[in-house]
Amino acid sequence: MAQLILNHVSKDFGTGKPAVTGVSLNIREGGFLALLGPSGCGKTTVLRMIAGFEQPSDGEIFLGEWRLADVNAMVPPEKRNMAMVFQSYALWPHMSVAENVGYPLKVRGVGRAARDRKIREALEAVRLEAYADRRPADLSGGQRQRVALARCLVTDPDVVLLDEPLANLDRHLRQEMEETFREFHARSGASMIYVTHDQAEAMALATDVAVMAEGRLLQLASPQEIYARPEGRLVGGLIGQGAILHLAWPVGADRALEWPALQACFGPKPGAHLADVLVRPQDVVISDEGLDVVVETAVFEGERHALRLRLPDGQTLRAFSRRPVTVGERIRVVIRSAWRL
Numbered sequence: 114m115a116q117l118i119l120n121h122v123s124k125d126f127g128t129g130k131p132a133v134t135g136v137s138l139n140i141r142e143g144g145f146l147a148l149l150g151p152s153g154c155g156k157t158t159v160l161r162m163i164a165g166f167e168q169p170s171d172g173e174i175f176l177g178e179w180r181l182a183d184v185n186a187m188v189p190p191e192k193r194n195m196a197m198v199f200q201s202y203a204l205w206p207h208m209s210v211a212e213n214v215g216y217p218l219k220v221r222g223v224g225r226a227a228r229d230r231k232i233r234e235a236l237e238a239v240r241l242e243a244y245a246d247r248r249p250a251d252l253s254g255g256q257r258q259r260v261a262l263a264r265c266l267v268t269d270p271d272v273v274l275l276d277e278p279l280a281n282l283d284r285h286l287r288q289e290m291e292e293t294f295r296e297f298h299a300r301s302g303a304s305m306i307y308v309t310h311d312q313a314e315a316m317a318l319a320t321d322v323a324v325m326a327e328g329r330l331l332q333l334a335s336p337q338e339i340y341a342r343p344e345g346r347l348v349g350g351l352i353g354q355g356a357i358l359h360l361a362w363p364v365g366a367d368r369a370l371e372w373p374a375l376q377a378c379f380g381p382k383p384g385a386h387l388a389d390v391l392v393r394p395q396d397v398v399i400s401d402e403g404l405d406v407v408v409e410t411a412v413f414e415g416e417r418h419a420l421r422l423r424l425p426d427g428q429t430l431r432a433f434s435r436r437p438v439t440v441g442e443r444i445r446v447v448i449r450s451a452w453r454l
């Protein structure tokens with residue numbers, strides 16, 4: 114197994130606007146990369162180029178030293194030892210679960226005994242041993258997706274590509290399936306690339322998160338890093354919760370500031386350069402000093418109240434409160450820390 118490398122990869126379908134522009138990525142062996150971004154940003158196109166369903170219009174794709182694709186040539190998908198899992202599961206309806214899982218081995222001419230053993234192991238891995246003889250139609254959505262994962266496992270792929278695999282499942286099942294994906298990743302040892310537009314899912318699963326917008330890669334970092342230090346407004350708005358404020362950030366100051374230094378950024382500063390600043394709700398603390406704000410909305414979420422607070426200049430902040438507050442109430446808050454985007 115080896116590192117998957119995308120080197121300045123672009124794809125232009127000739128529609129006037131390239132789908133992907135100059136994307137460079139290194140996916141380390143056994144890594145789990147989430148590709149995140151708004152609809153139409155080029156995520157699926159990147160995945161399809163890695164799989165070999167599309168040829169780059171520029172740049173190169175390598176698996177270790179092996180050149181998989183460039184503008185002149187490409188290795189066909191079936192020669193890449195990759196497996197792809199789709200949102201739609203893509204199971205054969207007329208085959209049993211075991212037959213579906215064993216199908217890639219049958220195509221490769223693997224003998225009956227070895228095939229049966231592999232199928233058994235793969236079904237055990239996704240906890241579906243008891244369902245081997247059922248048809249896909251008799252399974253739940255989550256179980257069907259686990260069959261699709263088992264079908265991936267049997268071929269021992271170097272790279273597994275997942276295109277929004279949980280998009281068709283309800284929230285509860287998605288959480289359960291996240292656990293299955295984590296186990297699947299640990300067991301297979303394959304590098305995984307997971308396309309999603311759900312940032313919480315990306316953060317929960319991946320070792321690395323790549324954020325794309327309009328065909329370009331904006332940032333690639335670990336979930337912790339991208340949460341703590343997002344680059345720019347788009348990444349800041351996409352990862353985690355928070356408010357983006359325009360504040361008079363002191364010239365030459367650090368990108369992270371804490372209270373009370375932050376206090377100086379608020380209030381009218383005619384002519385000052387305004388920076389985009391990210392404030393996370395958990396860093397906004399109700400206090401008996403600090404900024405004067407009005408509670409605009411308060412939503413009870415069970416373990417806390419989620420608040421939208423209006424600053425005197427009309428900008429809004431998000432905050433959490435343990436105690437109930439009333440809409441229209443004036444309170445004071447301290448901002449523990451903020452990050453200049």
Ligand SMILES: Nc1ncnc2c1ncn2[C@@H]1O[C@H](COP(=O)(O)OP(=O)(O)OP(=O)(O)O)[C@@H](O)[C@H]1O
Nearest residue numbers: 126128132150151152153154155156157158159310
């Ligand atoms: N075969 C194609 N021919 C022409 N344009 C295409 C083709 N495939 C994708 N595109 C265009 O490329 C852009 C990126 O599409 P892509 O499917 O990669 O985005 P995405 O981020 O995966 O979106 P979504 O989250 O909605 O699936 C879009 O503008 C899309 O219309």
